[in-house]
Amino acid sequence: MLEVRDLNAYYGKSHILHGVHLDVGDGEIVSLLGRNGVGRSTTIKAIMGMVDCQGSVKFKGDEMVGLKTYQVAHRGLGYVPENRDIFPTLTVRQNLLLGQKSARRTGRWKMDDMYELFPRLGERADTQAGVLSGGEQQMLTLCRTLMGDPELVMIDEPTEGLAPKIVEQVAGLFEEIRKRGISILLVEQKLAIALDISERLYVMGHGQIVFEGTPRDVRENAAMRKEWLEV
Amino acid sequence: MEFFLISLLNGVSYGLLLFMLSSGLTLIFSMMGVLNFAHASFYMIGAYLAYTLGLKLGFFPALFLAPILTGLFGALIERFGLRKVHRYGHVAELLFTFGLAYLIEESVKVIWGLASMPYRIPAVLDGPLFTLYTTSFPKFRGFMMLVALAMLFSVYLLLMRTRIGLVIQAALTHPQTVEALGHNVPRVFMLVFGGGTALAGLAGVIGGAAFITEPSMAASVGPIVFVVAVVGGMGSLAGAFLASLLIGIVQTFAIALDWSLAGMLAAVGIGVTESTPLYSLWKLQLSQVAPVLPYLLLVLMLIFRPKGLLGTRAD
Ligand SMILES: Nc1ncnc2c1ncn2[C@@H]1O[C@H](COP(=O)(O)OP(=O)(O)OP(=O)(O)O)[C@@H](O)[C@H]1O
Ligand SMILES: [Mg+2]
Numbered sequence: 001m002l003e004v005r006d007l008n009a010y011y012g013k014s015h016i017l018h019g020v021h022l023d024v025g026d027g028e029i030v031s032l033l034g035r036n037g038v039g040r041s042t043t044i045k046a047i048m049g050m051v052d053c054q055g056s057v058k059f060k061g062d063e064m065v066g067l068k069t070y071q072v073a074h075r076g077l078g079y080v081p082e083n084r085d086i087f088p089t090l091t092v093r094q095n096l097l098l099g100q101k102s103a104r105r106t107g108r109w110k111m112d113d114m115y116e117l118f119p120r121l122g123e124r125a126d127t128q129a130g131v132l133s134g135g136e137q138q139m140l141t142l143c144r145t146l147m148g149d150p151e152l153v154m155i156d157e158p159t160e161g162l163a164p165k166i167v168e169q170v171a172g173l174f175e176e177i178r179k180r181g182i183s184i185l186l187v188e189q190k191l192a193i194a195l196d197i198s199e200r201l202y203v204m205g206h207g208q209i210v211f212e213g214t215p216r217d218v219r220e221n222a223a224m225r226k227e228w229l230e231v
Numbered sequence: 232m233e234f235f236l237i238s239l240l241n242g243v244s245y246g247l248l249l250f251m252l253s254s255g256l257t258l259i260f261s262m263m264g265v266l267n268f269a270h271a272s273f274y275m276i277g278a279y280l281a282y283t284l285g286l287k288l289g290f291f292p293a294l295f296l297a298p299i300l301t302g303l304f305g306a307l308i309e310r311f312g313l314r315k316v317h318r319y320g321h322v323a324e325l326l327f328t329f330g331l332a333y334l335i336e337e338s339v340k341v342i343w344g345l346a347s348m349p350y351r352i353p354a355v356l357d358g359p360l361f362t363l364y365t366t367s368f369p370k371f372r373g374f375m376m377l378v379a380l381a382m383l384f385s386v387y388l389l390l391m392r393t394r395i396g397l398v399i400q401a402a403l404t405h406p407q408t409v410e411a412l413g414h415n416v417p418r419v420f421m422l423v424f425g426g427g428t429a430l431a432g433l434a435g436v437i438g439g440a441a442f443i444t445e446p447s448m449a450a451s452v453g454p455i456v457f458v459v460a461v462v463g464g465m466g467s468l469a470g471a472f473l474a475s476l477l478i479g480i481v482q483t484f485a486i487a488l489d490w491s492l493a494g495m496l497a498a499v500g501i502g503v504t505e506s507t508p509l510y511s512l513w514k515l516q517l518s519q520v521a522p523v524l525p526y527l528l529l530v531l532m533l534i535f536r537p538k539g540l541l542g543t544r545a546d
Contacts, residue, residue, distance in 0.1 A: 048411055073413035085408050087401045098401055101413035103394050148413055 001026050001183055002047075002077075002152055007055035009039075009046040016042045017053070018207045022185075024152060029174065029184040031194040033229060034204035040187045041082060043204070044154045048072050048079050059152070074101060078150025082157045082187075084137035086144070088130025092121055095129050095140055099147030107149020108180055114143040117173060135166040142173065152183040159190055171197060191229065195219065203228045233363040238487050239480065244372040246479020247379030248441075251434035252452065253459040253471045254386065255427030261466030262403050262423050264321060265313065268328040270431055271453035272335035277301045277432030278439025278448065279343055282350035290353035290440075294378075298432040305428025309421045332449065340446045347445035375437050382433060383472075399423060403466075458525045462532050464542020473540055478525050485521035 002024040009017035016039050024030045032040050046053040049069045057064040064072050073079070087095050096111055115122030118139045124132060129140060138158060145153055159167045167190070174184060174197055188194045194201060195215040203211040203218075205228050211221075218225065256270045281290075281297035288296070308331065316327045351357075352371045359367035390396040402409045402416055410416040439448070459478055463470030493503040493513040503513045532539060 050407060050411065068415075068417070069407070069410040070413050070415045073411055079411045081408060081411070085405065087405060087408075089404075090397065090401060094397055097394070098397055098409065098414075099412055144412065 001028075001060060002185070003056075003058040004043075004047065005056040005058075007043070007046055007053060007057065009042050009051050009053040011042075011051065016051075016207050017046060019055070020046075020204075020207070020209055022202050022209060022212075024183050024185050025199075027178060027181055027183055028199050029178060029186060029197050031186045031188055031198040031201045032204060033188065033191070033194060033201055035229065035231065038204045039207040040204055041156055042207075044079060044156055044185070044187065047154065048077065073148065073150075076149075076151035078145040078148055078153040080141050080145045080153060080155040080158065082160070084134060084141055086129040086132075086137050086140050088128065090129060091126050092129050092132070092140060093125045095144050096121075096147050099144035101148050107147070109143075109146045109149060111147070114146070117176065118143065118169070135162050138162060138166075138170070139173075142170070146177070150182065152185065153177065154185040154187075156187045157189060158186070159188065159193060167193065191218075191225075233366050234487070237363060237366045237368055238483055240368055240376075241372060242480030242483035243476060244376045244379075244479075245483055246476035247376055247383075248434055248438055249455065249459050249479055250472050250475035251379050251382060251437070252431055252456045253463070253475055254383075254468060255430040256456055256460050257463070257466060257468055257471045258423055259427040260460065261468075262399070262406075263313075263317075263420055265324050265328070266321075267427075268325065268453075269332040269335060270328075270428070271449040271456055272332045273301050273305055273428040273431035274435040274438065274452060275339060275444075275446075275449040276304065276335065277435025278350065278444045279339060279348065279435075280432070281436035281439060282348045282444055283343075285350070290356075294433075294436050297436050298429045301432025301435070302425040302429025305432075306421050306425030308428075309424035313424070314417065314420075332453070336446055336449060343446075345446060347443050348439075350439050350444040352440045371441055375441060378433070378437055382430065386430075395419070395422070455525055458529045461529055462539055464539025467539065467541040470539055470541030478528070481524055481528075482521060485517050485524055488517045490517045491515055 002022075004020060004022045007017055007020040008015065020039075020043055022030070022032070022043075032043065034040050042051060045051045047057050047064065049064065049067055049072045053065060055065060059072075059075055059077055062075065064075065064077070067075075087098065090098070093111070096114060115125070118136075120136055121139060121143065124136070129137065132140065142155065142158060158170055162170065171193055174186070177184060186194065186198065195218060198215060200212065200214055201218055202209050203224065210228055211218075211224050213221070252271070252274055255273075256267055259265055259267050259270075277297050280300055281293040284293040284296050312331070313324060313327060316323050356371045356374050358370055360370040360373045361368055390400060398409060398414050398419055402414070402419055406416050438452070442448075455478070459471055459474045462478070463472070463474030491514055496503055496513070503510065507513060
């Protein structure tokens, strides 16, 4: 479904990604791991056309490199930014409305589905999003992207700083997303979750993919974990 | 009392006209970070177009058409000018709008000539609206207030009650996130620039008829508009509204009052005569310094409260 080949990305003159390759299949959950600053967020942003890049990103067979960010989104790629990037002065409902790509097109997710999955969002539908708790904001960014009916969602560090109970809820949402036939590319720090829910994992170091395999491969390869993941 | 009421109304109507001008500048600035130096030039374009169209079609059709044409021109400038310059940063954009202001002024001179246009208030709107004792309030001033309030209300509805308004609000602060959700943010920028310049054009249709339509009109309102935007707080519409009224009222009262320091001192029993040192300073009347007051406010504001009345931006 998503095939990234020889992707190079730049911030101005600094060359951040050096030939990244990765694949995500239909209905698959794939994780992208690595230490801070290795270029995981940059990889997702490059796929979305948000940074200067060269190389190839094929989605459902079509080339994404060279398209504008909003065009990439319209092809069915969803992006959930890190740092709970909600619109703080708008209400929860308005945030969700902005997730929809047009007023007419409604996808497999309805506003009520979101409120059912996260009753807290329903209770606070008319509250300014800026006053929600960190966990609630995180759910809002996720739900907002789902409202746009993506076929593949790329989620950047969704569980960062969340309480264990909410982390469980979020992991539950990933299962729900997969059940509806949507693929996930997940950037995650918490190895336990990534190993739990992913079919396959990639590990990044210095702007390149340094390892790929199944959760089992990662569990068995202590040397790789020590070199690229543990702090 | 009658003087006070009429001056207040005059001040408010002038303030509302200023708001028509500064709201566009403020919207454009808060969304795109572009300080549009040519903003007042769109005011001038609005006035000239309204005059020319008005000759054929009459004032009221021109009142609608001139702002639309001005906005279309603004949208083209954004699409084929500013957007290309954008990648070179804000300084390049600033220089671009600076050059544009001169270009528009010179073009206006070439097309319409150097003299001022006989652009007049239409007969139906001429004359006094009402008279309080001996002072009258012109109909056209009332019309000016009506148009400004209608505009304010429509912009508010557009921003608060429509989907595109929601997109604009979100893109003001988070353009990248909004675009990643699938919204065509570059097009939204073009619409905002077109809309902002259309508002300036509308102000020109009204201001040109009320005051004067000549090639230097942009240069003469330009600085005031910037004062309003800075005093209100760059990027804050509510701030621009407050500052417009404030400056409109202060200006109007100052022009109408012949207070001087000498007069005040005389009132408390201190005589000032020609032999008093700095006599000319004491004798200076408020109406004489009125044109400088907005700039005084600007300078004081930048020193004591650089983010403006309601601004949130620190830079
Ligand atoms: N806007 C930017 N301008 C310049 N350099 C950047 C920018 N954003 C990121 N970088 C640099 O690019 C490299 C990769 O950043 P990226 O955000 O992709 O890291 P990451 O793997 O997501 O890590 P984390 O999210 O934990 O910080 C880092 O060295 C970072 O300093
Ligand atoms: Mg990151």
